Amino acid sequence: MIDVIPDIPRFYTALAEWIACMIYISVLKKRLCGWKFYSFAAGILILQSVFLIVTKNLPIVFWIPCMIVAIGIMYLFIYMCCDINPLEAGYFSVRAFVAAEFVASLEWQVHFFFLGGEENRLILDLTLLVFIFALLFLFIWFLEKRHIPDEGKLNIRQGELWSTVLIGVAVFGISNLSFVSSRTPFSGQYAQEIFNIRTLVDLGGFSILYAYHIQLNDLRIKHELKAVNDILQNQYVQYQQSKESIEMINYKYHDLKNQIIALRAEEDPEKRNAFLTQMENEIKAYEAQNKTGNQVLDTVLTSKNMHCIKNGITLTCVADGSLLNGMDVIDICTIFGNALDNAIEYVQKIADREKRLIHVSLFSQKGFIMIRFENYFEGELNLEGGLPTTTKLDTFNHGYGLKSIRYSVQKYNGVVNVAKKDKWFELKILMPQQLV
Structure with a gap:
C-alpha cells in the first residue's frame, strides 16, 4: 500500500454507497414505504458506516472480503426496499457500487487537489462533500430515471447479471490496483496519477454499465413489441381459422336440417320424432347465438x-x-x-x-x-x-x-x-x- 496517499475517509465511502442505493431505490417499485422505509434506510446507513470504519485498519488480506460484505449490505438494502427479484437486486447493487466508487473517488480527488492534507477545515470539507455528492448523484438519478420501465422491473436474466458482475469486478480491480501495488504495468507512481487512474476507470466502468443498461432496456422493449405483435397476428390467424371452421359447420347444419325434413317424411316412432325435434331446436339455438x-x-x-x-x-x-x-x-x-x-x-x-x-x-x-x-x-x-x-x-x-x-x-x-x-x-x- 502506498502510505503517502491519504485514503478516502470510510464514512465518505459508506455515505456514497448508501446514497447510490437510494438513487436506484427511488426509481424502482417500492416494497417498503413510509416510516418502515426510512427506519430501515437509517439502519443501513449506520450499519454500513460502522462496518467500514471498524474494518479500516484490518490487514490487506481482509480487504476483498470486507468489500464483498459491503456490497452485500447494499444488496440487502435494495432487495428489501424494492419489489424486485434477487437477480434484479444483484444487477442494481453492482451498478450502485460502481456509481458510488466513482462519486467518492472524484470527490476525494477534488478535495485532495484543493485542500490537500490540511486539517481544521471541517465546514469547507463538508461543503465540498455536499456540493459534489449532490451534483453527481442528481445527474446519475436523472440518467437512470429515463431508462427504467414504469413498473420498475427489467426481468434481468442470469447471464445479464453475471455480465454486470464481471464488469464491476474488472472496474474495481483496475481502479484500486495502484493502492495495492505500484509494481504493475497498470499502476501509478504519484498521488495525482493514482487518483486520475481510479477516477477515470470508475467513470469508464459506470459509462459501460450505463450503456449496457440502455442496450438491455432497448432489447426488452423490442422483445415486448415483438411479443405483442405476435399475439396480434396469432389472434387474427385464429379468427381466420375459426371463420372457416364455423362456415363449414353452418354448411353441415344446413345439410342436417334437410336430413331431418327427409326423416320426418318417413314413418318413425314417437321417441325418434321427439329426438329429431330436440335436434332441430338445438340447431335453431345455435343459429341464434x-x-x-x-x-x-x-x-x-x-x-x-x-x-x-x-x-x-x-x-x-x-x-x-x-x-x-x-x-x-x-x-x-x-x-x-x-x-x-x-x-x-x-x-x-x-x-x-x-x-x-x-x-x-x-x-x-x-x-x-x-x-x-x-x-x-x-x-x-x-x-x-x-x-x-x-x-x-x-x-x-x-x-x-x-x-x-x-x-x-x-x-x-x-x-x-x-x-x-x-x-x-x-x-x-x-x-x-x-x-x-
Whole structure:
C-alpha cells in the first residue's frame, strides 16, 4: 500500500454507497414505504458506516472480503426496499457500487487537489462533500430515471447479471490496483496519477454499465413489441381459422336440417320424432347465438364459446357488435380473443364446474363504448403497472396478452382497467365512440 496517499475517509465511502442505493431505490417499485422505509434506510446507513470504519485498519488480506460484505449490505438494502427479484437486486447493487466508487473517488480527488492534507477545515470539507455528492448523484438519478420501465422491473436474466458482475469486478480491480501495488504495468507512481487512474476507470466502468443498461432496456422493449405483435397476428390467424371452421359447420347444419325434413317424411316412432325435434331446436339455438351485428365479433365469440362448451364453461354475452364496425379486424380479434383466452385459461382450472363462469358485455354509455369481461375468480389479484402479473415462471416470454389489449385500446384513445370485486375478476375497456 502506498502510505503517502491519504485514503478516502470510510464514512465518505459508506455515505456514497448508501446514497447510490437510494438513487436506484427511488426509481424502482417500492416494497417498503413510509416510516418502515426510512427506519430501515437509517439502519443501513449506520450499519454500513460502522462496518467500514471498524474494518479500516484490518490487514490487506481482509480487504476483498470486507468489500464483498459491503456490497452485500447494499444488496440487502435494495432487495428489501424494492419489489424486485434477487437477480434484479444483484444487477442494481453492482451498478450502485460502481456509481458510488466513482462519486467518492472524484470527490476525494477534488478535495485532495484543493485542500490537500490540511486539517481544521471541517465546514469547507463538508461543503465540498455536499456540493459534489449532490451534483453527481442528481445527474446519475436523472440518467437512470429515463431508462427504467414504469413498473420498475427489467426481468434481468442470469447471464445479464453475471455480465454486470464481471464488469464491476474488472472496474474495481483496475481502479484500486495502484493502492495495492505500484509494481504493475497498470499502476501509478504519484498521488495525482493514482487518483486520475481510479477516477477515470470508475467513470469508464459506470459509462459501460450505463450503456449496457440502455442496450438491455432497448432489447426488452423490442422483445415486448415483438411479443405483442405476435399475439396480434396469432389472434387474427385464429379468427381466420375459426371463420372457416364455423362456415363449414353452418354448411353441415344446413345439410342436417334437410336430413331431418327427409326423416320426418318417413314413418318413425314417437321417441325418434321427439329426438329429431330436440335436434332441430338445438340447431335453431345455435343459429341464434352470437348475432351481435359484427361478423368478426360473431366469429370470435362463437369459436371461444365452442371451446367453453367443450370444457364445461358457461359463457354468456350481451353485446351490440355494431358499435365496433369502425374498428380494425385485428384489434377486435386482439381485444376479445386475448381477454377470453385469459378468462378461459383461469376458470378451466376451477374444479367446481358451477363456478366456471364468464360474462361479456358490450354497450354504449354517454358517448363511450364500454367492453366488460368478467369471470369467477378465487385468490389474490397482484397488479404491476396497472395489469395483473403473469403466473408463468418464465416472465420474460409471458404476460403480454393484456399488454397487447392495452396496446390496441390505446390506438382509439381508450383505457383499460383491471379490478377484483368480491369473487369476480373484471376487465373494463372504455373508448370514445366517435373514434371507433
